Amino acid sequence: MTRVDRVLALLCPDWPAMAAAAMAGVGADRPVAVLRGNRVVSCSAIARGDGVREGLTRREAQSRCPDLVVAQDDPDRDARLFESVAGAVDATVPGVEVLRPGLLVLAARGATRFFGSEEAAAVRLIDTVAVAGAEAQVGIADAMSTAVLAARHAAIVRPGEGARYLAPLPVAELAAEPALAPPQRAELVDLLHRLGLRRIGDFARLTPADVASRFGADAALAHRLARALPERPPSARQLPPDLTVELDCDPPIDRVDAAAFAGRALATRLHTALTGAGVACTRLAVTARTEAGEELSRVWRCARPLTPPDTADRIRWQLDGWLTHRARPTAPIVTLRLEPVEVVAAGALQLGLWGGEGEETERARRALVRVQGLLGGEAVRLGVLSGGRGPAERITMIALGDELAPATDPAQPWPGRLPEPAPTLLLLHRPTVELTAADGTAVQVTARGLFTADPARLRWGRKQWALLGWAGPWPVDERWWAATDQPGSAARAQVQLDAAATEIRVVLLVYDADSWHAEGVYE
Known part of the structure; x- marks a missing residue:
């Protein structure tokens, strides 16, 4: 049997708020909140008890808690003050590795061997952090990510029970820890909610191939976390020489x-x-x-x-x-x-097309500038993520050398935006297709944004396929104040083709002027 190296994670909850309170000399009985861009990014347990939550504006937070002590976000302050905690833990159990200010991990085997058991090691480390002037929670599990999530709940997961422990937790836990999840993980969690996958176990039951092909690279990493697997598969890669x-x-x-x-x-x-x-x-x-x-x-x-x-x-x-x-x-x-x-x-590491800012990057830029000189400035263009509801609207093409400024702000909410994932191929010419019901009648969209009948078949040119499923319609309600000569209701829908469609499995359709058009395909 292969021995599993257990991981111990030590978490100081709400560390930015605790560090801000310590810097300001505020007692533990005062509510504290840390702001970034006029919104709360961290708050103490006392402030949370008064109704303060992450994401609230400063005014809303202070209206809920008039005695709230407010501080600005300062990563340097958080890291500087956390060194005393990391140093105290390292003096007790050597081998500390810091994930972020407020969170560290270490091998559980040495601590367990020294203190007698995992429970005793957890108690001793919590006491050590308390002497350093902070509060801590400990989680222990087979994989680092599982131990970190367990530390959020102060739990020790039995060997081999990581997946069973994670299964009933809300899927939002996959995006709750910034040391494990990039900011865009929240979009994946929202998508999983809309698909009805509300628990981590629901997501873990999907096959790795389906997750990687339908949701992307970050979803594959989140899927490994959901199955309590190590963050990366074991690698035999040796450290190249002369990297120090x-x-x-x-x-x-x-x-x-x-x-x-x-x-x-x-x-x-x-x-x-x-x-x-x-x-x-x-x-x-x-x-x-x-x-x-x-x-x-x-x-x-x-x-x-x-x-x-x-x-x-x-x-x-x-x-x-x-x-x-x-x-x-x-x-x-x-x-x-x-x-x-x-x-x-x-x-x-997803770098730019040519890696970092070395000589190769500069040579590539010079080559592209030469292409522009031969073919014109618009011959070389870069795509920039933009705001919008349809897939074409979410990309702004900008000539190389111009400011990479999107036409619209992608950070805005854009209600009615097409759900993720986006089509792999966008059809700018938008060919006309026919969507019909089981009895052969044409499927249209009513003024209330509903199908006139359940879609059953799709005809595209000379080809036609039965449908295995469909999603939508999602009404496109834009510029409602502007006069238009086009009758009918605009909407988008996704349809899944049967097994006869070997190259195209899902098609994004747009309904406009009483006819259907193919806007994108999911290969």
């Missing part, structure tokens, strides 16, 4: 601003080396050596490969924490070292 980068600090560093400047330069050198080796870093060790011979080291782990800005941020946060910590080094820093602990293939 060092910087001799002359003069020695004893100020945070100087440390941040040095960190940016070192991050650039590291990612140049990673790009040359064709890999991306997911675990990074940041090490500093002082004039007095002290050596400080901390490992940062990321669920996704680090980008150069991500690396620079973590270096700045770590050095800020060391230089401002109560147990700060006794001498200035003379050497900084970055050492990749774990790498993945560079394809896991």
